[in-house]
Amino acid sequence: MSANGTDPDPSGSTDVPTGPQRRAIWVPEPAELSDVELLLDGAFRPLRGFLSAADVESVRTRQQLGDDVPWPEPVMLTVPAEVAAAEEIELRDVEGAPVAVVRNDEPWCDGSGWHPAGPVVAAEEPVGVLRKIRPPACQVRAELPSREVLAVLPEAPLHHRELAQIRQLSAELDAQVLVLPRMAGPRPEALVQSVLAARPELPEGTTIIPVPLVRRADPKRDALLAAHVAAAYGATHLIADGPLEQAPLHVLEPPELVRDRADQWRPAAQVAPTERRPGLSDEGLRALLDSGSELPDWFTTPEIAEQQRRLHPPLTARGFTVLFTGLSGAGKSTLARALRDELSRHDHRAVTLLDGDVVRRTLCEGLGFSAEDRSRNVRRIGYVAAEVTRHGGAAICAPIAPYHADREAVGRMVRDAGGFVLVHVATPLGECERRDRKGLYRKARSGSLPEFTGVSAPYEVPDDADLALDTSELSQDEAVERVVALLRERGWVRSWTSV
Numbered sequence: 452m453s454a455n456g457t458d459p460d461p462s463g464s465t466d467v468p469t470g471p472q473r474r475a476i477w478v479p480e481p482a483e484l485s486d487v488e489l490l491l492d493g494a495f496r497p498l499r500g501f502l503s504a505a506d507v508e509s510v511r512t513r514q515q516l517g518d519d520v521p522w523p524e525p526v527m528l529t530v531p532a533e534v535a536a537a538e539e540i541e542l543r544d545v546e547g548a549p550v551a552v553v554r555n556d557e558p559w560c561d562g563s564g565w566h567p568a569g570p571v572v573a574a575e576e577p578v579g580v581l582r583k584i585r586p587p588a589c590q591v592r593a594e595l596p597s598r599e600v601l602a603v604l605p606e607a608p609l610h611h612r613e614l615a616q617i618r619q620l621s622a623e624l625d626a627q628v629l630v631l632p633r634m635a636g637p638r639p640e641a642l643v644q645s646v647l648a649a650r651p652e653l654p655e656g657t658t659i660i661p662v663p664l665v666r667r668a669d670p671k672r673d674a675l676l677a678a679h680v681a682a683a684y685g686a687t688h689l690i691a692d693g694p695l696e697q698a699p700l701h702v703l704e705p706p707e708l709v710r711d712r713a714d715q716w717r718p719a720a721q722v723a724p725t726e727r728r729p730g731l732s733d734e735g736l737r738a739l740l741d742s743g744s745e746l747p748d749w750f751t752t753p754e755i756a757e758q759q760r761r762l763h764p765p766l767t768a769r770g771f772t773v774l775f776t777g778l779s780g781a782g783k784s785t786l787a788r789a790l791r792d793e794l795s796r797h798d799h800r801a802v803t804l805l806d807g808d809v810v811r812r813t814l815c816e817g818l819g820f821s822a823e824d825r826s827r828n829v830r831r832i833g834y835v836a837a838e839v840t841r842h843g844g845a846a847i848c849a850p851i852a853p854y855h856a857d858r859e860a861v862g863r864m865v866r867d868a869g870g871f872v873l874v875h876v877a878t879p880l881g882e883c884e885r886r887d888r889k890g891l892y893r894k895a896r897s898g899s900l901p902e903f904t905g906v907s908a909p910y911e912v913p914d915d916a917d918l919a920l921d922t923s924e925l926s927q928d929e930a931v932e933r934v935v936a937l938l939r940e941r942g943w944v945r946s947w948t949s950v
């Protein structure tokens with residue numbers, strides 16, 4: 452069975468779990484699977500599984516488990532009622548491979564759904580590319596030398612300043628260094644590679660173990676959870692940005708280092724203000740990366756810079772999606788085709804056109820025009836556009852996309868992978884109806900075509916469009932030029948002269 456469900460007999464119930472089923476199968480969200488991996492690794496010690504209702508309540512109100520052990524953040528899984536009714540739940544990854552089994556001792560329910568509770572055990576020998584460099588927490592702990600252990604959990608590449616901070620603190624403490632890169636962003640492997648590339652700059656014998664610790668909404672709890680994970684791996688000290696109450700180890704703020712005239716990073720107290728040179732802000736770094744400029748030697752090493760560029764390629768080397776939305780007859784397909792031609796002539800990217808009509812005959816064959824089917828249609832288009840974007844292409848989509856939530860979902864999927872521009876083709880209904888190229892408005896008005904957008908089905912006008920183009924006022928060329936100008940302004944395409 453590849454999809455979510457129960458075995459052998461799904462109950463179909465949606466509100467309360469019915470009689471017990473022995474085993475259900477469930478594919479958790481990626482963030483939930485990351486928590487499963489941390490549970491299996493022992494990185495959430497002392498947790499061995501998903502929390503019961505009582506433990507969650509206790510963590511939320513007292514930041515302690517039911518038995519008074521400090522714990523900062525609920526670790527929960529959300530499943531449908533029929534899955535929560537099973538005694539055991541086999542968790543699978545998106546490809547359908549078994550990852551773990553939850554012994555579902557005390558399922559419970561709140562406003563957000565049903566939650567299994569009980570210990571989690573590995574389904575089989577854990578696999579995966581990073582598995583070799585990610586041993587369980589107890590093994591890491593056992594292999595660390597018996598002295599202070601200074602941990603850091605970077606979410607971005609470490610450059611000269613951060614590396615100098617780590618070296619300074621580890622020297623002061625005479626500590627072993629433990630770097631636990633958080634594999635939480637869109638390109639976790641590249642982050643891990645960037646940290647591995649920093650190894651020559653880290654104290655000898657530094658241990659580097661990637662951890663799939665997903666960011667929590669509350670920054671304080673997130674930092675505290677990271678501290679618990681660091682402690683589970685054997686850390687005695689942690690470098691963190693601010694003090695942490697109830698942390699299970701010593702928390703140290705990074706020392707203030709400044710760049711001196713010789714481009715060395717030294718304690719601020721040792722460098723007179725007149726001897727200091729400016730560093731690079733986060734925005735400054737982003738601007739250099741976006742434009743593809745070299746990173747200065749005083750900022751990082753060439754090896755780390757190379758990995759940083761993999762993590763954050765220049766805008767012109769990344770993909771983007773333009774989503775045209777608007778009423779039937781507004782001009783979406785016409786503008787999408789013209790934009791495709793313009794980009795194909797002048798830009799290096801492969802262009803993929805995902806036009807409403809064509810998509811409905813292929814990718815979305817069989818879907819109708821109910822709200823649910825439109826939603827499926829638009830989100831499928833978004834999925835493909837995000838893949839095109841991820842691989843450096845330009846995707847141009849032209850569905851009506853009448854619902855705000857679906858457009859927003861497409862934006863989210865795509866922005867994880869590259870650029871996203873929402874263009875509202877805001878041609879008034881009267882003009883679209885006057886054009887009535889396919890005679891559909893006539894049929895809709897006569898009642899022979901039901902659920903027609905703008906007539907008998909809604910169109911939610913975007914209030915978040917990057918551009919609104921009324922083709923009753925703009926020529927096709929002018930409209931396309933506006934889109935190209937916006938892409939240029941945002942750095943996604945270079946200048947060219949249209950002929």
Ligand SMILES: Nc1ncnc2c1ncn2[C@@H]1O[C@H](COP(=O)(O)OS(=O)(=O)O)[C@@H](OP(=O)(O)O)[C@H]1O
Pocket residue numbers: 778779780784807808811820824825826828829849850851852853889891900901902903904908
């Ligand atoms: N009921 C109804 N409402 C709207 N449109 C209809 C309908 N029935 C058929 N058509 C034709 O289908 C095209 C719209 O498909 P989309 O995939 O773009 O629509 S949606 O985004 O899923 O809402 C649309 O194409 P465009 O005119 O290019 O927009 C119509 O030709």
Ligand SMILES: Nc1ncnc2c1ncn2[C@@H]1O[C@H](COP(=O)(O)OP(=O)(O)O)[C@@H](O)[C@H]1O
Pocket residue numbers: 777778779780781782783784785786849876886888922923925926927930
């Ligand atoms: N400035 C303009 N931009 C785009 N289309 C225009 C413009 N002026 C007139 N049209 C006409 O409007 C119609 C729009 O149809 P189409 O592009 O299929 O719209 P949609 O894909 O939004 O349903 C075409 O016949 C096109 O020639």
